[in-house]
Amino acid sequence: MSFRSKSLAEPAPSGAGSALGPTIERSERLPGEWRDGFKILALLSPALFLIVVLFLGGFAFGFLQSLGFLALVGDGGLSLEAYRRMLEDPAVRASLPLTLRISIISTVLSAVLAVASALLIRGTKRGQKFLVWVFQLNIPIPHIVGAVAMLLLLQQSGYFSRFAYALGLVSSPAEFAPLIADEFGVGIIVHYMWKEIPFIGVVVLAALQSGVSDFEEVARTLGASSWKRFRYIIVPFIAPSVFSTSIIAFAFTFGSYEIPFLLGRPFPAALPVVAVQSYNDSDLLSRPEAMATSVLITVFISLLVYLYMRVSDRYTGGVR
Amino acid sequence: MLQMKRNLAVIGGLTVSLLALGACSTTVEAPEAASTEEAASTESTESYWDSVLAEADGQTVDWFMWGGDDRLNAYINEYVAVEAAKYGVTLNQVKVTETAEVVNKVLGEKQAGNLDDGAVDLVWINGENFATGKQADIWFCDWSQKLPNAEFVDWESDAIKFDFGTPVDECEAPWNQAMSVITYNSDQASAADFASVDAMVAWMSENPGQFTYAAPPDFSGSMQVRRFFYHAVGGYDKLLGEFDQATYDELAPQAWEFLNGIEANLWRGGATYPQSGAEVEKLFASGEVSAYIAYNAGRAGLLVADGVFPETTSQTTFESGMIGNTNYVAIPFNSPDTAGAQVVANILQSPEAQLRKADPSVLGYYPAIDMSRTDLLAEYEALPVPASVLPFTQQKKNANPELIAGWLEAIEKGWIANVLQK
Numbered sequence: 001m002s003f004r005s006k007s008l009a010e011p012a013p014s015g016a017g018s019a020l021g022p023t024i025e026r027s028e029r030l031p032g033e034w035r036d037g038f039k040i041l042a043l044l045s046p047a048l049f050l051i052v053v054l055f056l057g058g059f060a061f062g063f064l065q066s067l068g069f070l071a072l073v074g075d076g077g078l079s080l081e082a083y084r085r086m087l088e089d090p091a092v093r094a095s096l097p098l099t100l101r102i103s104i105i106s107t108v109l110s111a112v113l114a115v116a117s118a119l120l121i122r123g124t125k126r127g128q129k130f131l132v133w134v135f136q137l138n139i140p141i142p143h144i145v146g147a148v149a150m151l152l153l154l155q156q157s158g159y160f161s162r163f164a165y166a167l168g169l170v171s172s173p174a175e176f177a178p179l180i181a182d183e184f185g186v187g188i189i190v191h192y193m194w195k196e197i198p199f200i201g202v203v204v205l206a207a208l209q210s211g212v213s214d215f216e217e218v219a220r221t222l223g224a225s226s227w228k229r230f231r232y233i234i235v236p237f238i239a240p241s242v243f244s245t246s247i248i249a250f251a252f253t254f255g256s257y258e259i260p261f262l263l264g265r266p267f268p269a270a271l272p273v274v275a276v277q278s279y280n281d282s283d284l285l286s287r288p289e290a291m292a293t294s295v296l297i298t299v300f301i302s303l304l305v306y307l308y309m310r311v312s313d314r315y316t317g318g319v320r
Numbered sequence: 321m322l323q324m325k326r327n328l329a330v331i332g333g334l335t336v337s338l339l340a341l342g343a344c345s346t347t348v349e350a351p352e353a354a355s356t357e358e359a360a361s362t363e364s365t366e367s368y369w370d371s372v373l374a375e376a377d378g379q380t381v382d383w384f385m386w387g388g389d390d391r392l393n394a395y396i397n398e399y400v401a402v403e404a405a406k407y408g409v410t411l412n413q414v415k416v417t418e419t420a421e422v423v424n425k426v427l428g429e430k431q432a433g434n435l436d437d438g439a440v441d442l443v444w445i446n447g448e449n450f451a452t453g454k455q456a457d458i459w460f461c462d463w464s465q466k467l468p469n470a471e472f473v474d475w476e477s478d479a480i481k482f483d484f485g486t487p488v489d490e491c492e493a494p495w496n497q498a499m500s501v502i503t504y505n506s507d508q509a510s511a512a513d514f515a516s517v518d519a520m521v522a523w524m525s526e527n528p529g530q531f532t533y534a535a536p537p538d539f540s541g542s543m544q545v546r547r548f549f550y551h552a553v554g555g556y557d558k559l560l561g562e563f564d565q566a567t568y569d570e571l572a573p574q575a576w577e578f579l580n581g582i583e584a585n586l587w588r589g590g591a592t593y594p595q596s597g598a599e600v601e602k603l604f605a606s607g608e609v610s611a612y613i614a615y616n617a618g619r620a621g622l623l624v625a626d627g628v629f630p631e632t633t634s635q636t637t638f639e640s641g642m643i644g645n646t647n648y649v650a651i652p653f654n655s656p657d658t659a660g661a662q663v664v665a666n667i668l669q670s671p672e673a674q675l676r677k678a679d680p681s682v683l684g685y686y687p688a689i690d691m692s693r694t695d696l697l698a699e700y701e702a703l704p705v706p707a708s709v710l711p712f713t714q715q716k717k718n719a720n721p722e723l724i725a726g727w728l729e730a731i732e733k734g735w736i737a738n739v740l741q742k
Contacts (some may be wrong), residue, residue: 283452
């Protein structure tokens with residue numbers, strides 16, 4: 001890389017005699033560089049196509065629509081009216097605290113339980129392989145299947161409620177505590193934890209495999225207590241994994257539609273549900289507001305990704 | 321070097337084929353669409369239909385429809401598709417959860433400039449979704465009264481000519497009629513408890529938590545809110561015709577007061593509402609509620625037969641009547657297969673097809689055609705009605721109309737702001 005740029009930066013020799021050498025060298029070199037450039041571009045093009053056309057293109061189009069561009073009805077002028085309407089919409093206002101609550105609680109609890117589970121599994125002597133297998137069993141199960149399972153288990157006429165009825169704890173479905181479509185979002189949080197704990201946990205387990213026991217061994221021989229080994233060896237080792245997976249989990253729970261739709265209420269509903277509600281509003285004037293809500297979600301998640309990159313840069317920078 | 325060439329070749333090939341695709345869709349399909357329109361305006365019904373049949377042969381019709389009913393899907397794929405194949409038309413059912421999604425798809429295509437090669441050829445639709453599409457001018461029109469089987473349809477009836485108050489204008493063809501009924505568990509209630517809305521309110525206060533309705537804009541929930549709205553404002557007469565803001569502002573508060581008044585006696589104490597009619601059905605099946613109101617009375621009979629609903633399931637109507645409507649199939653303006661779609665619509669309206677789907681053991685969907693105009697009236701009247709299902713003639717007694725889309729939107733939005741969000 002550095003060699004190539006240096007040769008390009010060289011001033012062209014002016015003397016007729018000396019011109020020959022460098023000119024030949026450059027004419028041989030240039031096609032090679034072009035070739036490399038093409039090759040990289042060609043190899044990247046499928047990914048670039050997806051990112052530029054489908055994501056950035058879609059986002060730009062959605063953003064323009066949120067400004068009233070290409071509106072199917074209305075005067076066609078561009079304005080921030082949809083954003084004003086969005087911020088005044090009681091559905092959006094009630095949605096923000098709910099969406100944040102669900103994402104924060106499910107992510108924090110998942111991270112804590114994932115680290116605890118990973119450490120416990122690592123500590124087992126026998127059957128560890130089996131435990132790891134069980135632990136990551138539900139990672140390939142689609143979210144929607146998990147959500148239906150939550151419905152069957154947790155709703156007021158679900159299996160837990162029937163079990164409580166059989167034990168004589170409740171006498172009718174209405175007496176069983178509402179865990180689905182409840183005010184707090186318990187069903188949604190439980191579902192996300194079911195999915196995120198193994199996700200974060202498996203990555204933490206992988207981080208714990210990468211030579212951490214050698215450091216621990218050294219620390220132990222030097223007389224470090226188990227708390228100190230945890231605090232000064234394990235935590236630094238797993239922190240980048242916990243942090244990055246948590247941000248992924250948070251961004252996912254913040255932007256996911258199907259789980260809060262299936263397990264939540266029509267009002268207050270999570271932000272993506274509100275966006276779809278206004279997108280499906282038969283009044284076409286609501287369309288820009290739906291796009292504005294989607295833009296809000298995208299911008300928030302993008303900020304998280306930026307934060308993630310900043311922090312992971314710092315961590316990897318530290319290792320280097 | 322070789323690797324690079326291969327990569328470039330792949331990209332080049334892709335580009336060429338994409339360009340070719342674009343070219344095809346704009347040049348080849350356009351004349352066909354034009355010829356159909358021409359035919360519709362100039363020729364008589366018979367030769368019109370001959371040219372439709374000729375054009376339809378070999379077409380594939382993508383029919384986008386709500387796909388939540390397995391028996392309906394079986395009827396479409398095992399009967400309608402077989403009939404369509406006799407005309408050389410391949411019927412491809414595309415299941416959706418919300419018809420609004422299909423309207424959005426066509427609107428999106430229109431925005432993107434796809435004017436003659438849309439993905440949707442036929443859509444099962446009515447009410448607001450039809451009105452939204454009409455507002456944006458996305459329907460193929462001037463065809464539904466030219467279908468040969470249109471002779472069986474009572475096009476003079478307001479219930480057919482107007483779709484939730486919106487003039488049909490030959491932009492859609494009627495397929496089914498639907499009436500809403502009250503379905504209840506006779507272990508928990510009796511027909512007298514639902515003789516009137518007032519009787520029902522009294523029953524709810526004695527049996528709190530036993531009734532609920534889906535949150536509008538859900539189709540069935542929206543209908544129930546309107547039915548209570550009619551009651552609270554003293555009848556639907558003032559609500560007919562175009563939407564009127566002043567009338568709405570004057571009457572709506574009475575309706576919200578009524579609906580907020582019964583809220584405490586609803587399922588979950590009215591703290592939340594189910595999100596769909598299907599969810600309400602599940603609540604009834606699991607015994608969480610013991611009465612609900614929904615379109616399509618026949619469905620309850622099927623669910624009893626399947627063992628999903630209890631044997632004690634029964635149906636009734638308010639003496640002042642329930643809300644009824646007609647549903648249709650429409651063709652988007654940019655469908656490349658308008659002829660095939662018309663052939664399918666015509667099959668749907670045939671006396672045989674209408675009789676078959678009216679059979680409770682098949683579907684129990686009520687005919688959109690006037691069966692007395694066909695040779696199959698005796699067979700239709702001989703169809704068995706399950707004990708749990710109210711006969712159609714009784715369902716239709718004192719039927720209440722649906723409202724024009726403007727009213728629907730105002731009432732749905734009003735309900736969300738004044739009942740759900742309160």
